[in-house]
Amino acid sequence: MIESGLPYSVPVRLIQVGAGLDRRLEPDAAERARIAKSLDLASLDAFEADMRLEPHGNVGWRVSGRVRADAVQTCGLTLELLPVHIDAKFSIPLTESVETESDEIDVTLDDDAPDLIEDGQIDLGQYAVEQLALKLDPFPRKPGAEFVQPEEPAEISPFAVLKQLRPSDEG
Numbered sequence: 646m647i648e649s650g651l652p653y654s655v656p657v658r659l660i661q662v663g664a665g666l667d668r669r670l671e672p673d674a675a676e677r678a679r680i681a682k683s684l685d686l687a688s689l690d691a692f693e694a695d696m697r698l699e700p701h702g703n704v705g706w707r708v709s710g711r712v713r714a715d716a717v718q719t720c721g722l723t724l725e726l727l728p729v730h731i732d733a734k735f736s737i738p739l740t741e742s743v744e745t746e747s748d749e750i751d752v753t754l755d756d757d758a759p760d761l762i763e764d765g766q767i768d769l770g771q772y773a774v775e776q777l778a779l780k781l782d783p784f785p786r787k788p789g790a791e792f793v794q795p796e797e798p799a800e801i802s803p804f805a806v807l808k809q810l811r812p813s814d815e816g
Contacts, residue, residue, distance in 0.1 A: 651768070651770070651771055651774075652676070652679035652680045652683040652774060653670075653672050653676050653679065653680050653770040653771070653773070653774050654768050654770045654771060655769040655771075655773075656766050656767070656770075657698060657766060657767055657769055658765055658766045659706070659741075659762065659765050659766060660765065662698055662706075664699070664700070665697065665698065665699035665700075666697070666698045666699070667695070667696070667697050668695075668696045668698075669694070669695050669696075670693065670694040670695075670696060670769060670773050671693045672692055672770075677689040677690075677691075677692055680692065680774055680777070681716070683774070684716075684774075684777070684778055684781065686716050686717060686718055686781075687716075687718065687719050687726050688716065688717045689714060689715075689717075690715045691713070691714060691715040692713070692714040692716075692773075692777065693712075693713050693714075694710055694711065694712045694769075694773035694776070695710045695711050696709075696710040696769045696772070696773065697709050697710055698767065701738060701739075704740060704741065705739060705740045705741075705759055706738075706739040706740070706741075706762065706767075707736060707737065707738055707739065708736075708739060708767065708769070708772055709734075709735060709737070710734070710773075711732070711733065711734045711735070712731060712732075712733055712735070712773055712776045712777050712780070713731065713732045714729075714730070714731040714777055715728070715730055715731075716728075716729045716731065716777075716781070717729065718781065718785040719785065720785055720786055720787040720790060721784055721785060721786055722786055722790045722791070722792055723787050723790050727785050727787060729781065729782070729785075731780045731781070733776065733780045737759075737760060737772065738757075738759035738760070739759050739760050739761075739762050739767060740759040740760075740761060740762065741761075741762045741765070
């Protein structure tokens with residue numbers, strides 16, 4: 646079942662995990678097309694993720710694994726297609742959200758803070774897509790491609806255009 650706005654969803658309830666859970670995620674062609682569209686890829690030819698979800702510490706969880714993908718990005722300068730191979734390991738700490746009776750919202754900017762688990766489940770598909778997105782170049786550029794600023798016209802005004810349309814006195 647795909648939640649609205651998510652290109653790939655594989656929810657797992659924490660009560661199903663026990664001492665640990667291993668999953669291999671291999672989206673089909675339609676799911677890869679949705680992922681490619683959401684990540685602005687020309688194509689996503691292959692994508693798989695080996696995921697491990699396990700208890701971590703006294704009150705936490707950890708999702709770890711490896712994502713592998715063959716994708717095609719578009720060069721931001723030349724618009725040429727750039728094949729990309731991703732093979733990366735990851736590890737993400739998780740913690741269950743704790744109900745508080747305060748109206749205050751606690752915002753932290755700590756990068757090492759664990760992700761919050763909501764409603765007693767996590768979405769392995771969402772984490773796999775997120776890890777793929779983090780490994781893609783946000784500004785893909787063909788090797789050697791450089792942006793060259795075009796020369797600005799010497800005279801910028803509507804009258805300059807009209808001057809070019811006026812018949813010359815030479816003829």
